[in-house]
Amino acid sequence: GEDVEQSLFLSVREGDSSVINCTYTDSSSTYLYWYKQEPGAGLQLLTYIFSNMDMKQDQRLTVLLNKKDKHLSLRIADTQTGDSAIYFCAESMDSSYKLIFGSGTRLLVRP
Amino acid sequence: DAGVIQSPRHEVTEMGQEVTLRCKPISGHDYLFWYRQTMMRGLELLIYFNNNVPIDDSGMPEDRFSAKMPNASFSTLKIQPSEPRDSAVYFCASSPLAGAARETQYFGPGTRLLVL
Numbered sequence: 001g002e003d004v005e006q007s008l009f010l011s012v013r014e015g016d017s018s019v020i021n022c023t024y025t026d027s028s029s030t031y032l033y034w035y036k037q038e039p040g041a042g043l044q045l046l047t048y049i050f051s052n053m054d055m056k057q058d059q060r061l062t063v064l065l066n067k068k069d070k071h072l073s074l075r076i077a078d079t080q081t082g083d084s085a086i087y088f089c090a091e092s093m094d095s096s097y098k099l100i101f102g103s104g105t106r107l108l109v110r111p
Numbered sequence: 112d113a114g115v116i117q118s119p120r121h122e123v124t125e126m127g128q129e130v131t132l133r134c135k136p137i138s139g140h141d142y143l144f145w146y147r148q149t150m151m152r153g154l155e156l157l158i159y160f161n162n163n164v165p166i167d168d169s170g171m172p173e174d175r176f177s178a179k180m181p182n183a184s185f186s187t188l189k190i191q192p193s194e195p196r197d198s199a200v201y202f203c204a205s206s207p208l209a210g211a212a213r214e215t216q217y218f219g220p221g222t223r224l225l226v227l
Binding site for chain 1: 115142153154156159161166167202204206215216217218219220221
């Protein structure tokens with residue numbers, strides 16, 4: 001079955017790098033996504049990676065995909081207090097347009 | 112583009128009342144999704160539409176929930192009668208049919224529902 005797992009909580013100091021990890025089960029996923037949710041707001045698409053890629057970099061964000069281990073990570077460089085939010089990993093279901101979301105990782109950035 | 116628009120942003124109602132949540136997807140998007148988010152269950156897909164037609168409603172919790180999409184620019188999620196356990200944040204999202212990452216979903220701000 002489909003399942004996406006994330007650790008629940010991560011705390012880092014401002015200026016450090018944050019690494020949020022995710023594991024997924026569906027090897028047929030086409031795209032994998034990272035969404036950000038700030039308090040009281042909807043989910044905001046941060047970045048996505050196509051399943052035939054190993055890495056994608058977008059400014060302070062680096063996504064790494066290990067297809068063999070079905071492991072996805074999001075690295076945020078120079079983490080700022082404004083990065084404090086819940087980060088959701090999601091995988092797309094092959095040809096169904098459904099997304100399966102993880103439970104979210106709450107990132108707390110300490111000054 | 113205004114993004115996905117949802118209304119109301121907040122709704123407080125009493126148990127047994129009918130609740131109607133509304134969504135306007137991004138213009139030109141062919142897919143529309145309704146999600147429910149709670150602390151206990153996380154983000155759950157309730158139903159999604161393609162070109163106004165419901166494709167998968169397996170996530171709808173029970174018959175008290177219904178969703179419609181009468182045209183490409185409007186969808187409703189109705190709960191009748193509402194119960195306290197329906198209290199949650201309900202999100203609408205839309206997705207384009209084609210292009211890079213066509214499964215990418217764009218979320219609305221959500222409707223926070225409290226059933227007393």
